[in-house]
Amino acid sequence: MKEVFISYGSIITPLGNSEEQIFQKMVAGDSGIQTAVEVGNKNENIPLGKIRDLSSDNHYIELLNRTCDQLIDLYGDMVAEKSTKIIISSTKADIEVIPNDSFVSTRKIIKSKLNNHGDPLIISNACISGILAINTAADYISHGLFDNVIVIGIDVLSDFVTFGFQSLYAISNEVTRPFDKSRKGINLGEAAGAVLLSKNNLGKTFTAKYLGGSSSNDANHISGPSRTGEGLFRSINKTLERSKVNTESIDFISGHGTGTIFNDEMESIAFDRLGMNSIPLNSMKGFFGHTLGAAGVIEVICSMKMMEHQILIKNIGIEEVGVSGKINILENNLKTEVRTILKTGSGFGGGNASLIIQSIT
Amino acid sequence: MTELKEKLKAQIIEQLNLEDLSPVDIKDEMPLFGEDGIGLDSIDALEFIVLLEQNYGITIKDPSEGKEIFQSINSFAEYISKNKA
Amino acid sequence: MIYSCKIEKGAVFLNGVKQPIGLSNSENWTKELYLELGLNYPKFYKMDDLSKMAILSFTILKDTVDFEKFGEDDVSLIFANSGSSIETDKKFLTSYSENESPSPSLFVYTLPNIMTGELAIFNKWFGENIFIINEKYSPELYLEQINFYFSKGAKACLCGWVENKNSEQDCTMFLMTNDGAKTTEKELLDIYNQ
Numbered sequence: 001m002k003e004v005f006i007s008y009g010s011i012i013t014p015l016g017n018s019e020e021q022i023f024q025k026m027v028a029g030d031s032g033i034q035t036a037v038e039v040g041n042k043n044e045n046i047p048l049g050k051i052r053d054l055s056s057d058n059h060y061i062e063l064l065n066r067t068c069d070q071l072i073d074l075y076g077d078m079v080a081e082k083s084t085k086i087i088i089s090s091t092k093a094d095i096e097v098i099p100n101d102s103f104v105s106t107r108k109i110i111k112s113k114l115n116n117h118g119d120p121l122i123i124s125n126a127c128i129s130g131i132l133a134i135n136t137a138a139d140y141i142s143h144g145l146f147d148n149v150i151v152i153g154i155d156v157l158s159d160f161v162t163f164g165f166q167s168l169y170a171i172s173n174e175v176t177r178p179f180d181k182s183r184k185g186i187n188l189g190e191a192a193g194a195v196l197l198s199k200n201n202l203g204k205t206f207t208a209k210y211l212g213g214s215s216s217n218d219a220n221h222i223s224g225p226s227r228t229g230e231g232l233f234r235s236i237n238k239t240l241e242r243s244k245v246n247t248e249s250i251d252f253i254s255g256h257g258t259g260t261i262f263n264d265e266m267e268s269i270a271f272d273r274l275g276m277n278s279i280p281l282n283s284m285k286g287f288f289g290h291t292l293g294a295a296g297v298i299e300v301i302c303s304m305k306m307m308e309h310q311i312l313i314k315n316i317g318i319e320e321v322g323v324s325g326k327i328n329i330l331e332n333n334l335k336t337e338v339r340t341i342l343k344t345g346s347g348f349g350g351g352n353a354s355l356i357i358q359s360i361t
Numbered sequence: 362m363t364e365l366k367e368k369l370k371a372q373i374i375e376q377l378n379l380e381d382l383s384p385v386d387i388k389d390e391m392p393l394f395g396e397d398g399i400g401l402d403s404i405d406a407l408e409f410i411v412l413l414e415q416n417y418g419i420t421i422k423d424p425s426e427g428k429e430i431f432q433s434i435n436s437f438a439e440y441i442s443k444n445k446a
Numbered sequence: 447m448i449y450s451c452k453i454e455k456g457a458v459f460l461n462g463v464k465q466p467i468g469l470s471n472s473e474n475w476t477k478e479l480y481l482e483l484g485l486n487y488p489k490f491y492k493m494d495d496l497s498k499m500a501i502l503s504f505t506i507l508k509d510t511v512d513f514e515k516f517g518e519d520d521v522s523l524i525f526a527n528s529g530s531s532i533e534t535d536k537k538f539l540t541s542y543s544e545n546e547s548p549s550p551s552l553f554v555y556t557l558p559n560i561m562t563g564e565l566a567i568f569n570k571w572f573g574e575n576i577f578i579i580n581e582k583y584s585p586e587l588y589l590e591q592i593n594f595y596f597s598k599g600a601k602a603c604l605c606g607w608v609e610n611k612n613s614e615q616d617c618t619m620f621l622m623t624n625d626g627a628k629t630t631e632k633e634l635l636d637i638y639n640q
Binding site: 092098101123126139160163165167168215216219221222223230231234238242351 | 518519523528529530532535536538539542546547548549550553554556557558559560562563564566567569570571572573574575576577578579580581587590591593594597598
């Protein structure tokens with residue numbers, strides 16, 4: 001198997017439009033979540049991770065266009081080359097066009113903007129889409145099918161998704177507090193992020209090694225997480241094995257941490273079962289909200305920033321840890337050696353996925 | 362009350378797409394959730410909240426209240442007759 | 447080895463042979479098939495049409511394959527379609543825009559990968575899953591993905607193209623076992639085109 005490198009490409013979130021700007025706000029503990037007025041199904045006020053400088057009516061199209069522009073600025077002609085593949089991770093894509101096909105505009109924009117030779121691969125696997133997309137990109141590189149694979153994770157806010165999560169009583173009416181004793185649910189957010197998986201270290205932006213990844217189904221329930229964290233437990237074990245890394249060498253876990261009672265509880269149980277009790281862990285949902293298909297990608301980018309700056313960012317919203325598995329939630333930023341990072345995610349359909357990246361030096 | 366219970370059974374079958382059941386299969390005292398009863402789950406409980414609102418104009422704010430209300434047809438019907446607008 | 451099943455309104459094919467199952471062309475064809483197969487899985491009725499078709503196809507395929515020989519982590523699920531969950535998306539849209547009550551049970555099915563979750567639950571399989579949205583059925587895409595998952599240790603890949611879009615409802619499913627046998631794009635295309 002060939003070596004695989006990963007570097008960040010572009011990122012647009014409620015906290016800003018460049019990875020450095022976003023990261024500095026995270027270091028300062030700023031949240032991108034604000035209460036939006038009368039956006040609920042019954043006109044409730046709901047906290048949302050909204051990108052404020054989107055000007056058009058269709059956030060999805062604008063966000064995808066802007067992401068493509070950023071990628072062209074950074075990579076130039078490489079985005080169009082035959083040896084480059086584009087992978088999109090999105091749960092609902094351009095959902096505002098329903099009842100029409102919500103994935104049509106994605107192909108159109110990628111084709112016209114990036115002028116890429118092949119069709120983009122679109123992965124839509126609920127909240128683990130981003131991690132799965134990165135893992136699949138690594139497969140294309142390690143099998144020698146492409147030299148470069150750009151993974152774009154993107155999802156935007158919509159009535160469709162907001163009303164849906166409201167119907168599940170999964171939305172918090174406060175800023176979300178993942179892993180906290182008094183957590184009340186998720187905040188939805190919107191974002192787009194892109195990473196590059198490549199066979200060579202191109203050195204355009206901070207680059208790390210991608211070591212391995214996997215997915216595993218809970219085989220339990222289509223919307224409720226497993227009580228024992230079985231799928232997450234199995235996925236992390238497989239990822240450790242494929243990465244040839246043991247638990248002791250993991251310096252940081254970027255968890256999923258949606259802020260719901262059951263998800264965070266499940267994650268804590270899985271990490272506890274894996275003996276990962278003392279590894280610093282955070283959820284970034286308090287910064288951006290849950291950005292669904294973008295989450296895995298933007299959280300990997302922010303994890304790479306932590307590696308670049310050798311600082312771990314705290315889990316904002318935490319006051320008192322309230323999960324039954326023994327885990328080490330980051331209550332403050334921590335200056336420390338950050339060499340090896342485990343990223344995890346879990347989602348509807350019983351999906352769980354994980355990956356490990358490691359610094360080059 | 363009997364009339365309400367029969368109506369409720371039909372509505373439950375309709376709302377949850379329980380096409381394999383007919384109202385006579387659902388006994389008044391049978392537990393609706395869990396393995397002993399008709400095996401409904403947490404999503405069905407949320408769907409009951411929609412049913413209450415749409416058909417009886419009753420709003421439940423906290424889904425955990427549903428646990429007691431939706432135990433059986435008996436408790437469900439009793440709650441409706443007490444709270445109906 | 448490759449095993450295949452295709453179901454659509456009015457017809458069932460197993461390993462390339464049309465099965466003598468009397469199906470009508472009605473909207474209710476999945477229920478007819480469920481009853482015809484004598485399946486006892488009450489959850490079936492609560493599923494969306496994508497999941498229903500996946501469970502039915504799998505039940506038919508299971509007759510010719512000894513799935514018992516695979517461990518609970520051994521089977522990777524590689525599923526795709528072009529329409530995502532569009533028909534359920536439309537129903538969910540109606541539930542909040544016309545009926546003013548967003549339906550939680552419809553909402554959970556507005557993700558196309560729920561059907562792979564249903565298959566995992568049905569079989570107690572903890573293996574890998576991926577769901578892809580593609581413009582059309584692509585043998586090349588499946589062969590690529592199968593190769594990835596075999597090299598990561600899968601003993602078999604259960605693949606599917608499950609479509610529910612406008613009036614089109616069909617499910618092509620095939621199982622490839624990791625025994626070194628080669629499958630061609632043409633073979634995969636023939637399974638889809640029967």
